[in-house]
Amino acid sequence: MGILLGLVIAAAFFAWARHQQTKKVSRAYPPGPKPLPFVGNILDLTAIELWMRATSWANQFGEIVYIHVFGQGLVFLNSYEVTVELMEKRGAIYSDKPAFVMAGELCGCDNMVAFTRYGDKSRRQRRLMTQALNPTAIRTYQPLLEIETHTLLRAIATDPKNYLNYIRRYAGGLTLLVIYGYQVKSENDPSLALATECVDILSNQIASGGGIWPVDIFPALQHLPSWLPGAGFKAKAATWKAKMEEFADKPYEALKQRMLDGTALSCFCSTLLEEAGDKIDSERDFDIRWTANSMYSASLDTTITVVQHFILTMIQFPEMMQRAQEEIESVVGHGRLPTFTDRPSLPFVEALMSELLRWSVAVPLGLPHRLMEDDVYNGMFLPKGTLVFANVWKMLRNPEVYPNPEVFSPERFMEDVDEVTAKRRDPRNYVFGFGRRRCPGMHLIEQSLWIVMTSMISSFDITRAKDAAGNAVEPVVVFENAVFRQPNPFECDIRLRSEQSERLVMGSAA
Numbered sequence: 319m320g321i322l323l324g325l326v327i328a329a330a331f332f333a334w335a336r337h338q339q340t341k342k343v344s345r346a347y348p349p350g351p352k353p354l355p356f357v358g359n360i361l362d363l364t365a366i367e368l369w370m371r372a373t374s375w376a377n378q379f380g381e382i383v384y385i386h387v388f389g390q391g392l393v394f395l396n397s398y399e400v401t402v403e404l405m406e407k408r409g410a411i412y413s414d415k416p417a418f419v420m421a422g423e424l425c426g427c428d429n430m431v432a433f434t435r436y437g438d439k440s441r442r443q444r445r446l447m448t449q450a451l452n453p454t455a456i457r458t459y460q461p462l463l464e465i466e467t468h469t470l471l472r473a474i475a476t477d478p479k480n481y482l483n484y485i486r487r488y489a490g491g492l493t494l495l496v497i498y499g500y501q502v503k504s505e506n507d508p509s510l511a512l513a514t515e516c517v518d519i520l521s522n523q524i525a526s527g528g529g530i531w532p533v534d535i536f537p538a539l540q541h542l543p544s545w546l547p548g549a550g551f552k553a554k555a556a557t558w559k560a561k562m563e564e565f566a567d568k569p570y571e572a573l574k575q576r577m578l579d580g581t582a583l584s585c586f587c588s589t590l591l592e593e594a595g596d597k598i599d600s601e602r603d604f605d606i607r608w609t610a611n612s613m614y615s616a617s618l619d620t621t622i623t624v625v626q627h628f629i630l631t632m633i634q635f636p637e638m639m640q641r642a643q644e645e646i647e648s649v650v651g652h653g654r655l656p657t658f659t660d661r662p663s664l665p666f667v668e669a670l671m672s673e674l675l676r677w678s679v680a681v682p683l684g685l686p687h688r689l690m691e692d693d694v695y696n697g698m699f700l701p702k703g704t705l706v707f708a709n710v711w712k713m714l715r716n717p718e719v720y721p722n723p724e725v726f727s728p729e730r731f732m733e734d735v736d737e738v739t740a741k742r743r744d745p746r747n748y749v750f751g752f753g754r755r756r757c758p759g760m761h762l763i764e765q766s767l768w769i770v771m772t773s774m775i776s777s778f779d780i781t782r783a784k785d786a787a788g789n790a791v792e793p794v795v796v797f798e799n800a801v802f803r804q805p806n807p808f809e810c811d812i813r814l815r816s817e818q819s820e821r822l823v824m825g826s827a828a
């Protein structure tokens with residue numbers, strides 16, 4: 319224990335001294351809550367809804383806020399303008415990812431795209447993802463999205479209480495099919511169970527508290543023997559690393575086997591593997607394996623979160639659901655389920671989806687980027703190595719862009735505005751992040767969310783759950799996830815709207 323304490327103090331002193339030294343060069347850091355000596359703002363951080371805390375700092379200190387923890391700088395960008403200026407226009411130095419010792423080296427996540435340092439590897443991986451997930455490629459997935467959505471509708475209609483399991487199956491099943499050509503047969507599928515377990519470990523264990531572990535601040539701790547008190551994180555990391563490797567290897571190796579057997583369905587990995595042929599080198603194999611895994615893992619919680627928020631808003635704003643149902647009925651009629659061809663004729667549903675994305679903000683602080691060089695913005699000094707967070711939560715509640723931002727109002731997106739204003743207001747330009755690390759899955763989820771939302775509105779009434787006496791029960795909405803604004807499971811009542819809906823849903827193509 320003595321050695322550990324000594325190491326911690328030495329390493330902490332080193333980090334703090336480095337911070338002090340940089341401060342002497344220029345004291346004009348962006349404003350922020352006053353740090354304590356040595357430990358900095360460690361007591362200001364929170365693992366739950368950090369975006370709310372960051373927003374109260376934004377209200378107090380302005381569009382750019384700086385804090386530090388033992389000398390590790392964290393910057394929160396609170397306006398669209400400053401975020402575009404830094405993360406996009408200065409993307410050459412704002413596109414790196416933090417070198418987390420715990421998540422990256424010890425847990426093996428540095429192979430995943432979202433953790434990959436900016437450079438050749440990240441550029442190769444992003445090229446592969448663009449190939450699979452660009453708008454043209456996504457159009458070819460539309461029939462698949464419709465089929466998967468029909469499966470989701472049937473499952474919810476049959477067993478509405480377990481709706482969350484079916485949404486998870488939809489989110490995972492879709493990417494498993496598109497990426498690995500694997501068809502999920504039930505919500506108990508082992509591939510889905512492994513993915514759910516790993517994504518939970520990632521977001522609620524490894525990335526909990528912003529992903530910063532003591533060993534990230536004091537890397538020397540990684541050399542402690544695992545048996546030493548206080549070094550328990552090493553055993554955890556070893557277990558989690560094995561899981562992450564299993565998560566990347568299992569579906570990929572299973573697909574390779576299906577290709578050998580001649581039973582593989584065409585998908586992202588099979589196309590790339592066929593292209594590479596027998597001459598595939600280890601770098602290409604590694605890139606395909608981990609890019610596929612990254613898309614799979616990044617699609618799960620994000621998709622589930624937005625669909626949960628969709629259900630919540632339908633419960634909270636029944637008049638919106640009714641108006642959307644009327645619009646869909648007037649275009650689609652009563653004899654079929656909606657399809658993508660209906661999209662241009664459904665302006666209210668379109669506005670509803672935009673407001674849902676603005677309102678829910680699935681990843682409210684985005685994922686941190688790491689500043690690769692010292693930088694100066696408006697006379698404020700930003701040291702190399704600072705972790706940069708885009709405070710999307712704050713930006714999507716800017717009253718100058720969204721009057722009465724606390725009101726859920728799809729109508730705000732139905733006004734006729736010029737192109738520049740429309741771009742500035744479109745939540746899609748915020749919720750998927752900024753710059754060179756922007757979400758590569760955004761075109762897929764944009765289509766996927768639309769078809770799920772429209773089909774559910776057309777087929778179901780979604781209301782508050784009822785207690786034994788038949789009284790409506792207010793859903794209990796709690797956010798505990800460290801990275802995603804994902805509500806804890808809540809109860810609701812989802813039922814088919816009519817016999818006609820039942821015929822359409824239960825008879826829809828399997």
Ligand code: HEM
Pocket residue numbers: 431432433434444493612613614616617618620621624680681684685686687749750751752753754755756757758759760762763
């Ligand atoms: C509503 C759903 C989604 C939201 C809100 C969302 C949001 C985000 C955000 C904020 C980032 C961080 C961007 C940055 O670093 O600036 C990100 C990264 C990423 N997303 Fe998404 N995402 C969603 C769905 C998806 C889907 C469906 C996929 C894959 C099929 C996906 C794949 C990824 C990957 C691989 C990254 C890492 C990119 C990199 O670091 O270069 N996401 N996403």
